Amino acid sequence: MSILHTVNKSPFERNSLESCLKFAQGGSSVLLIEDGIYAALKGTSAEGQVKAALDNLSVYVLGPDLAARGFHQERVIEGVEVVDYAAFVDLAAENDKVHAWL
Amino acid sequence: MSEVVKKYLYVNRKAPYGTIYAWESLEVVLIGAAFDQEVSLMFLDDGVFQLTKGQDTTGIGMKNFSPTYRSLGDYEVKNIYVDRNSLESRGLTQDDLVKVAWEDWESGEEKEDIVEVVDSARVTEHMDESDVIFSF
Numbered sequence: 698m699s700i701l702h703t704v705n706k707s708p709f710e711r712n713s714l715e716s717c718l719k720f721a722q723g724g725s726s727v728l729l730i731e732d733g734i735y736a737a738l739k740g741t742s743a744e745g746q747v748k749a750a751l752d753n754l755s756v757y758v759l760g761p762d763l764a765a766r767g768f769h770q771e772r773v774i775e776g777v778e779v780v781d782y783a784a785f786v787d788l789a790a791e792n793d794k795v796h797a798w799l
Numbered sequence: 800m801s802e803v804v805k806k807y808l809y810v811n812r813k814a815p816y817g818t819i820y821a822w823e824s825l826e827v828v829l830i831g832a833a834f835d836q837e838v839s840l841m842f843l844d845d846g847v848f849q850l851t852k853g854q855d856t857t858g859i860g861m862k863n864f865s866p867t868y869r870s871l872g873d874y875e876v877k878n879i880y881v882d883r884n885s886l887e888s889r890g891l892t893q894d895d896l897v898k899v900a901w902e903d904w905e906s907g908e909e910k911e912d913i914v915e916v917v918d919s920a921r922v923t924e925h926m927d928e929s930d931v932i933f934s935f
Contacts (some may be wrong), residue, residue: 705899732817761858767851
């Protein structure tokens with residue numbers, strides 16, 4: 698069963714991302730949305746966690762949520778893919794279920 | 800206006816848009832400006848993300864309130880402090896933040912940018928020196 702995990706909390710304020718990455722099955726997809734997008738930025742204290750996750754998970758970040766907060770592709774960790782709403786829908790459709798970590 | 804002038808410190812610790820705290824804090828600051836008090840703002844933890852420049856909310860259907868920060872100098876806000884550790888652990892520098900100009904209408908004194916990045920010890924001091932603290 699493939700799962701799309703969505704994380705919408707800042708990694709500096711909640712442990713949602715940490716738990717998600719800990720329990721996500723290898724090969725799963727993780728989509729960072731809303732305040733979750735801060736985990737996708739380069740040079741933060743959460744960068745190591747996300748880079749390590751890229752070894753066995755696909756990590757995506759929602760572009761409109763990045764832009765709303767003043768960030769773009771060039772500030773995003775290599776390997777994390779910036780996606781739009783249409784790709785969010787595709788990810789949800791491609792996977793068997795969605796696990797929204799709050 | 801009021802005889803007694805107190806030092807008000809607004810502490811902001813939440814990222815914008817994900818929750819309503821940042822916007823509510825800004826509303827309170829703007830309302831409070833009507834009371835002729837000495838107002839300072841402090842940005843800590845995820846609150847530093849409120850000041851990032853280039854915010855564009857057209858894609859998320861929410862009001863972009865970040866331009867309002869740039870006008871805080873016109874609303875009696877005299878000092879804006881940003882915690883250095885909070886910035887650095889989020890991969891940010893002062894270059895990533897908006898500039899807030901300030902001008903005293905009576906004396907004509909002007910400052911190009913009142914946003915000041917400070918060390919943790921100074922954060923503690925500012926909290927200690929203020930009469931009233933509102934934390935969001």
